[in-house]
Amino acid sequence: MGFFKKQLLDIIQWLDESSNTLVYMFPMEDQEIQNGAQLTVRPGQVAIFVEQGQIADVFGPGMYNLETKNLPLLSDLKGWAYGFKSPFKSDVYFLNMKEFLNNKWGTNNPVWIPDSQFGQVQVRAHGNYAFKIENPVVFLTNIVGTKSRYRLEDITEQLRGFIVNQFTDIIGSLQLTVTQIASNYNEIAAALSDTLGEPFGKLGLSVTHFTIGNIGLPEEIEKHLKELTGMNILGSVQNDKLSKIQILKQLEIMSKSTENDGLNAMMQNGMGLGMGLHMGNAFAGGLNQMNANQMAQAAAMNAQPVSTPVASATPAGELMPCPNCQSMIKQGSKFCPECGQKIEVVEKKRFCTGCGKPIEGGVKFCPECGTKIGE
16 A cells, blocks of 8 residues: 655555555645655556646656656646745545456346247346446546545446346347347347447446356246257157158068068068068158058958959969958968958869969869879
């Protein structure tokens, strides 16, 4: 801190040991300064002489001898005829020009902001900001007055009021919905910092840094937004999920098909190649084709039994085509394992084991190739 003595002052300086002092008035007994006294203004400081409520002189960082040539304004105000050979009186204020960091701001109560979806929404917000004295003369004149020491806590409430008022206006002017606020913190902070330039400037201050820590929404709206987000995510992958389900069903059908002895025999003999290609195409056909197949299968299961006699060109006891879906099934099956169609065999024919031609009952030799027909 500076010091004083009752005799004439010859050294004027401020050794700032605090971290929250903006303005410090140098203490003087009867405000008497000796002509030729030394003034020391350290880096980050400004010294202002005030004579009878008027700014007399402003000194930036440096060392000064207080003589007539160095105090032209003060000399004019006092109009002394002695050329400062006698002591003079003046108030000397030191202003801290450093940047004041990590000042917190926040809404004590919820503030209303407009929203296109919910109409009006109450939100709470908080964050940090930094500022400094930009114009020491304006700050000393408009804010400090006659206080001998002006601290950070003497002005933070006023600055917080500026921020909260501008916050409400900025949110409205940006026309952001509550769903867009969380992703636009930087844009909101930048707009607020620019807008605060005017009210802070009227105090001789400037905003050097501004951040938004959080903008909190009412609990019921946050719950609604979480549900909406979940629905959107689900909707974006719904088709993929349905496709995966249908693929699993197709794989299950193919797995069951391999249990069919007749189908296995066809695949082993090379006869199942065309069917395998057909199943591969159906597998890749997508959701619409699979839904159509399911509808056809359901209709077949509800249909009446087919009364048309079934004849097969293949040897008895092996394979025959399904009259509904044409899948090769085991002859004698009562239902088609592929589509569920009920099979009714009206007439059972015998076939030659040599040429495979149908033969009438009672004959002992094939009329086509002469092969003996077993009983």
